[in-house]
Amino acid sequence: MTVVRAAVVQAAPVGFDLAATLDKAEALLAEAASAGAQLVLFPEAFVSCYPRGLTFGTVVGNRTPEGRDDFRRYWDSSVDVPGPAVDRLAAMARRHGVYLVIGVIERDIGTLYCTVLFFASDGTYLGKHRKLMPTAAERLVWGYGDGSTMPVFDTPFGKLGAVICWENYMPLMRMAMYAKGIQIYCAPTADQRDSWLASMRHIACEGRCFVLSCNQFARRGDYPEDYACGVDDPQAILNRGGSAIISPLGEVLAGPNYEGECILTADLDLDEIARGKFDFDVVGHYARPDVFQLIVNERPNPAVVVQHAVTVEAGPAPNPAPAKVVAHAQHASVGNRD
Structure with missing residues (x-):
């Protein structure tokens, strides 16, 4: 029997401040490790923020100088891969002896990507997943990933991968991950709606995998004073969380939490995956490839x-x-x- 203690960190970064956000990430990682966590997931775009409410000074046909400066500030606080921030995250994983999965804003020349980075407990950088499809106005500031960064990693406690936010509503992407044998399905998100939990439970049942869903809990005060989101009260909640951990049969093992910053933990018994696949394996005995087939392009583009x-x-x-x-x-x- 293989059992791993997983943790999801529901917290806010220090908006647009890379160094302070990395400091906070390390403190939270240490707290999760002290609770016995062997695998720790942080939210989408944790380093260094999800820009909820920002317009970046844009309407159709026009951009403002202030909006351009918002983008410049966002770019300044983003992460080069590889680069110093990645080295620091690797050192954190090694120091605390945990597998780390964390959402970052990656910069590649002039384009930003919503990316998840993976690190082993010895500090090895394993790789990344770039979000394939930014949602709605996210497309203004984030580029599109391609099929070359959809990894599932072998770890001592099972096959580990990530699907970001509304990518989870792309059934063909889910199918591609199931075909890779994913067992611990990380779903960092910015979705705070009540309906999100139902989606996570569905995915766990569909893929017969553990689902770790992790969102930020963020107040207006977690962002700079001049953050132009249309909200002034520093206590106003911009993102209410809702993180949760789900079993392969859809049972809620931890969460959802909508109350504040927290760390949720659960012990994942990997034998539950085989028990679940006994009657449902969507890419195996419950598939009909003679009727339906999926083609996945994993070439860089x-x-x-x-x-x-x-x-x-x-x-x-x-x-x-x-x-x-x-x-x-x-x-x-x-x-x-x-």
């Missing part, structure tokens, strides 16, 4: 592909001067860099 001429020495030639053969190699020079 960069904006620029650079072709290089490579000079290769040919074999022996009849004349003294060696012949030269020119071949072409190509590589992606932009995008999807780990």
Whole structure:
């Protein structure tokens, strides 16, 4: 029997402040580890904020200088992958001996991505998932991921992966993750609606996997004073949480919590997955591939592909001067860099 103690951290970052947010993340990670957690999940866009309520000075056809500066500030507080913030997160995971899954805003040249980073308990950076489909106005500030960053990682306690927020409403993406054998399905989110819990319970039953759903609990005071979200009261709740942990048969093991910042924990018995798949395996004995099939494109899709001429020495030639053969190699020079 394999049992792992999982924790979901429901908290707010320090908006637009990368260093302070990393400090808070470490304190929360230490608290979760002291409660015996071996796997810790943080919310979507925890480093360094989910920009709820911001317009970035935009209406159709017009952008304001103030909105451009909001984006500049957001970009300044985002994360290079690899980079110093990733190194710090890796060191945290190693220091506290936990597997860490955390939502960040990743920057790649001039584009921001809503990304989840994965770290092993020895501090190894395992990889990332970039959100495939930003929702509504998120598309103004976040780019689109591609199929090359949809990993499921083998860990000592099972197969681990993540699907971000409303990606969870994309049934084909869920199917792709089930086909990878995901057992611990992380769902960092910004959705605070009551209906979200029903979706998480459905996914747990559908995939016969444990679902860890993690949202921020954020007040207006967690953001800078000049944060132009239309709310002035520092105690006003901008995101009320609702984090939860669900079993493979849809049982709520912890949460949902709508009261404030908290750390929820649950012991996950991986044998429950096999018990659940006894009567339902959506990519196995309960599938009909003769009727329905899914094709998944996991190739990187960069904006620029650079072709290089490579000079290769040919074999022996009849004349003294060696012949030269020119071949072409190509590589992606932009995008999807780990």
